[in-house]
Amino acid sequence: MSDSANTIETFANQEYKWGFVTDIDSESIPRGLSEDVVRLISAKKNEPEWLLEWRLKAYRHWLKMVEPTWANVHYPKIDYNDIIYYAAPKSKKDGPQSLDDVDPELLKTYEKLGIPLQERAILAGVAVDAVFDSVSVATTFKAKLNDMGIIFGSFSEAVQNHPELVQQYLGSVVPTTDNFFAALNSAVFSDGSFCYIPKGVRCPMELSTYFRINAKDTGQFERTLIIADEGAYVSYLEGCTAPMRDTNQLHAAVVELVALDNAQIKYSTVQNWYPGDKEGKGGIYNFVTKRGACRGVNSKISWTQVETGSAITWKYPSCLLIGDNSVGEFYSVALTNNYQQADTGTKMIHIGKNTSSTIVSKGISAGHGQNTYRGGVKILKSATGARNYSQCDSMLLGDQCGAHTFPYLEVKNTSSTIEHEASTSKIGEDQIFYCKQRGISAEDAVSMIVHGFCKEVFKELPMEFAVEAQKLLGVSLEGSVG
Amino acid sequence: MALLEIKNLHATVGDREILKGIDLTIQAGEVHAIMGPNGSGKSTLAGVLAGRELYTVTEGEVRLDGKDLLEMAPEERARDGVFLAFQYPVEIPGVSNMYFLKAALNNIRKHRGEEELDAMDFLNLVREKMKLMEMDQTLLNRAVNTGFSGGEKKRNEIFQMAVLEPRLAILDETDSGLDIDALRTVAGGVNALRGPERSMIVVTHYQRLLNYIVPDYVHVLAEGRIVKSGGKELALELEETGYAGFGIFDEEEAVGKV
DSSP, rough: OOOHHHHHHHHHHOOOOTTTOOOOEEEEOSSSSOOHHHHHHHTTTTTOHHHHHHHHHHHHHTTTOOOOOOSSSSOOOOOTSSSSSOEEEEOOOSSSSSGGGGGGHHHOOOOOTTOOOGGGSSSSEEEEOOOEEEEEEESHHHHEEEEEEOOEHHHHHHHHHHHHHHHHTTTTSOOSSSSSSHHHHHHHHBOOEEEEOTTTTHHHHHHHEEEOSSSBBBBBBBEEEEETTTTTEEEEEEEOOOOOOOEEEHHHHHHHEEEEEEEOOOOOOOOEOOOOTTTTTTTEEEEEEEEEEESSSSSEEEEEEEEEOOOOOEEEOOEEEETTEEEEEEEEEEEEEEOOOEEEEEEEOOSTTOEEEEEEEEEEHHHHHHHEEEEEEEEEETOTTTTEEEEEEEOOOOOEEEEEEEEEEEEOOOOOEEEEEEEEEEOOOHHHHHHHHHOOOOHHHHHHHHHHHHHHHHHSSSSHHHHHHHHHHHHHTOOOOO | SSSSSEEEEEETTTTTEEEEEEEEEETTTTTTEEEEEESSSHHHHHHHHHHHHHOOEEOOOOOOEEEEESSHHHHHHTTEEEEEEEESSOOOEEEEEEHHHHHHHHHHHHHHHHOOOOOHHHHHHHHHHHHEEEOTHHHHHSETTTTTHHHHHHHHHHHHHHOOOEEEEEETTTTTTTOOHHHHHHHHHHHOOOBTTTTTEEESSHHHHHHHHHEEEEEEEEEEEEEEEEOOOHHHHHHTGGGGGTTTTOOOOOOOOO
């Protein structure tokens, strides 16, 4: 093997640094799924009757649905009765009332992950909601945000404290019947983050949720709902990790965003679920439905995602551009190496007049990784003057991996403009040699070339996280020259 | 001790032997031109010296200051002062010229035991060198060679050389694709970098470049061997007679008719 091929090989063989397991007393319900399980979860969360009914409706519908097979991913059939649908760390009291009540073992876990939950230790300007297995264990800066009328915390709390908001918006963007995994999530979702920014308020800090799967054989089914009322602004970030295990674990989340008149939501994801080992054993199945509705005029929703983890990713953060002049954006870096598979992209549905959307997707494949971009742009008859720009670039590291692009376009009026650009490049031995000839090591060269490739997306991330994402990509592609 | 000493160098690409026993000694401060028709092995020699993986050395040795050059990885050679100006400079989208060059320089400085330059010092150094190459400052912020014209790419190579200050510079067909004005600028940059400590190997097909970069020695390469060596007048002689005058036949084109 040539030196450069060797570099690419070792580059692809990353170490997963977040793979530890926290030894903590946890309570979980028996394996399997039934109406009783749905009722049990709802009861554990002390939910109102309407929510239980909502779950049951979703469950009954799910039973009639068939798992989708159109994605360009391959995995053995999932036995949905072999999954534990609820696991939570046992707390001494009813639940942590403040950070002081949080199990020190949990605090340590998050510290190890680089997400300190003690407010004094946190990056100024970032509020964190920490979700551990099926429950939210802590939310920081809550009081400060409360003063501004911003509601930020666990979904379960929101159900108790702001049922009217939850009832109004839950399922309004992603209906329970939307798709197989969304229906499953609707039936068994356990926790997640809820965020409401009132009229005219600009959220002064980044809001962030950190998801951690710890318990074995459990699935994580979180639900996130963010509402930006008229003229509000919020920037939200989620991060995720999980222990290294030989068995696959299912993560089927639903995220709904609602932006009213003149509101803006910026949603960033750094997804680093355990990707499985070098032979493709274990890892998270990340089957996620994310959708935002730009309901109001001049509203804007922007998705930025850096997807480096998971054995399989199936995810299409989308925008419904309903309000006139509303704007949807999707910036994505998806990295697959070893035996990872990703089928990801976006849908932009233009409904209102003069709506515009931008799609920038960067796929990087290494090892035996398979990376698929799937994007849909639909411009309805009502969306006169709509504009879309799409750019999909793929980069291949080595010759065992694959990149695939499936753009779908549907335009129903003549006053719209659509631009689409796509490219595939192979990280060249030439490029690496050029760097080496200038004194730069092969490893630095590859990382430099990959970062250069992703730059357009990284610049969309909030500052601190752009740095984190770059580091993560560096680690994901770590492993020195042979 | 000679700066560079090449003894009986044989190299192959796949099964094909390209270099069939090269002997060449270069002292510090000397400029050597290597001329030859297409396929004679000029670029292979440049590539072997820089450590390109495409080539396999089957026999012979190369010493830089007495050190075994062939044992060293390409980046170690670079840090030790070997610089190759590429015939086809490579594009690296998204990586700014400035960032790239700063990483390169600091790697080399670290190797020399010098302190790494911070952004300000680096910028000052770079500004000075840009003047030398009559380069537009905006090139610094553009991605490495991306969307550069042929002339800009070649100029950028010599500019990098000016910043990195190598001990041994190998210019691989730096004149190809340049119009006469660009050729003058590039040659001017190269000449400004000549000095008692710096040696150069100028690889070219044509005599034209040597009007501007006047070599101390000229070697004629044919079928993987140096068939004739001499002073700068050898290049002129070559122009007169063509390679055919040396019994060398270039399948592609005649010499000197530029």
